[in-house]
Amino acid sequence: MSDKTYLQWPFFEDRHRQLAEELESWSAEHLINIDHGDTDNACKSLVKALGKAGWCLHSAVDPAGSATTLDVRSLCLIRETLARHDGLADFAFAMQGLGTGAVSLFGTKDQQNEWLTATRVGEAIAAFALTEPQSGSDVANSTMSATRDGNDYVLNGEKTWISNGGIADLYTLFARTGDAPGAKGLSAFIVPAGIPGFEVVERLQTIAPHPLARLQFTDCRIPASALLGQQGEGFKIAMSVLDVFRPTVAAAALGFARRALDAALDRVNLREVQGTLLAEFQMVQGHIADMSMNIDASALLVYRAAWLKDSGASRITREAAMAKLFSTEQAQKVIDQSVQLHGGDGVRTGCVVEKLYREIRALRIYEGASDVQKIIIARQTLAAHRDGK
Structure with missing residues (x-):
C-alpha cells in the first residue's frame, strides 16, 4: 500500500482527499491487468471507461459552468493515482486534458460546447x-x-x-x-x-x-x-497550457515512483540472502531511504506548483519546470534502484518494475526535455534576480 500521509499536507482541501480516495477504489477495481496488446483499442476503451466513471470531467472546464480555470491539484492527484495503477490509463486521461487545455482556457463558448461536452464524458478523444x-x-x-x-x-x-x-x-x-x-x-x-x-x-x-x-x-x-x-497568440496559449500540465507530468512520474518503491519494499521484505532478509542489509536500507526521500521531495514540488496555480498565480513557469525536472529525473532513479533490488527478476518481461523502467523514460522528454527545463529554471531565476524579486 502506497504512502497516503501526504494527503494531509496543507496543499489539499477535503474535496481533494475525497477525490483521491474514490479514485483509488475505482482504479483498484477497474485497472487490473489492462490488455496493452492493441494500444489503440486499449486507449479508446480507457477513455470511455474514465469518461463513464466521471473522471474525465476533471480534464476540462464545464461549458455550462462559470469556471474558466482547471483545478491543477485534482489533475495531479488523478494522474499520480492512475500512473501508479496503469501507465496507459494515465496517458488516456492526460491527453483528454492536454488536448483540450487550450479550448478550456482560451476557447469561446461555442468551441467549448462543441468539443468539451464530448471529451469530458469520453465520447471524443483529444490530441x-x-x-x-x-x-x-x-x-x-x-x-x-x-x-x-x-x-x-x-x-x-x-x-x-x-x-x-x-x-x-x-x-x-x-x-x-x-x-x-x-x-x-x-x-x-x-x-x-x-x-x-x-x-x-x-x-x-x-x-x-x-x-x-x-x-x-x-x-x-x-x-x-x-x-x-x-x-x-499561439505561443502564449501553448505556454499557458504547459504551465498547467507540466506539473501533471511530474505527478505521473511520482505515481510511477511510488509503485516502484512499493514493489521494492515487497521484494526486500520477502527475499533472503544467506538466511537474512534483504531489508536487514544496511546498503539496501540506504537505497530505500534515498527512494523514499526523493519521492517526498518530488511530491512537495509537484503539489507546490499545483497549489500556486490553483491559488490564482497567472504563471507558474519556474515552479512547473522544477516539478517536472526533479520528479521525472528522480522517478527514473527510484525505478532503476527498484530494478536493481529485484535482481534478475527486475529485467524480466512482465515484471512490474521492468514495465515501469520503460514507461518512465519518455516523461523526461515530452512537454519539454529535462535540459530544456533547466534552461527555463535558470532564465526565470536570473530574471527574478535582475528584477529584484
Whole structure:
C-alpha cells in the first residue's frame, strides 16, 4: 500500500482527499491487468471507461459552468493515482486534458460546447499537435503554416510525435500565421480528424507503446472559427497550457515512483540472502531511504506548483519546470534502484518494475526535455534576480 500521509499536507482541501480516495477504489477495481496488446483499442476503451466513471470531467472546464480555470491539484492527484495503477490509463486521461487545455482556457463558448461536452464524458478523444520534425522543445522554430484565405485558413506542414495521433477526434494544432517571426507568429486552431488534406502518414512505435503519429497537412482547409484566441497568440496559449500540465507530468512520474518503491519494499521484505532478509542489509536500507526521500521531495514540488496555480498565480513557469525536472529525473532513479533490488527478476518481461523502467523514460522528454527545463529554471531565476524579486 502506497504512502497516503501526504494527503494531509496543507496543499489539499477535503474535496481533494475525497477525490483521491474514490479514485483509488475505482482504479483498484477497474485497472487490473489492462490488455496493452492493441494500444489503440486499449486507449479508446480507457477513455470511455474514465469518461463513464466521471473522471474525465476533471480534464476540462464545464461549458455550462462559470469556471474558466482547471483545478491543477485534482489533475495531479488523478494522474499520480492512475500512473501508479496503469501507465496507459494515465496517458488516456492526460491527453483528454492536454488536448483540450487550450479550448478550456482560451476557447469561446461555442468551441467549448462543441468539443468539451464530448471529451469530458469520453465520447471524443483529444490530441495536442505542437511538435514538428525540426522543432521539438523549440516551439518558436515551428514552420507549419496557416494562411488566411477568405473565411478559411489553409494548413500546410507536418507534425510529429503527436500523442493520440491516428485515434483522436480533435487536434489542438499550432501553426505559423505570418504575423511576426519566431514565437510571435504562431496561432492555435481546433482541427477535427478526417478532413480533406489531413493525413496520418506514419504511426510511431516506442519502448512503452502509446498511440503516436506523424501528421501531414496539404492544403487543408479549416474555417476561421477554428482559431483559438487571437491570431498570433499561439505561443502564449501553448505556454499557458504547459504551465498547467507540466506539473501533471511530474505527478505521473511520482505515481510511477511510488509503485516502484512499493514493489521494492515487497521484494526486500520477502527475499533472503544467506538466511537474512534483504531489508536487514544496511546498503539496501540506504537505497530505500534515498527512494523514499526523493519521492517526498518530488511530491512537495509537484503539489507546490499545483497549489500556486490553483491559488490564482497567472504563471507558474519556474515552479512547473522544477516539478517536472526533479520528479521525472528522480522517478527514473527510484525505478532503476527498484530494478536493481529485484535482481534478475527486475529485467524480466512482465515484471512490474521492468514495465515501469520503460514507461518512465519518455516523461523526461515530452512537454519539454529535462535540459530544456533547466534552461527555463535558470532564465526565470536570473530574471527574478535582475528584477529584484
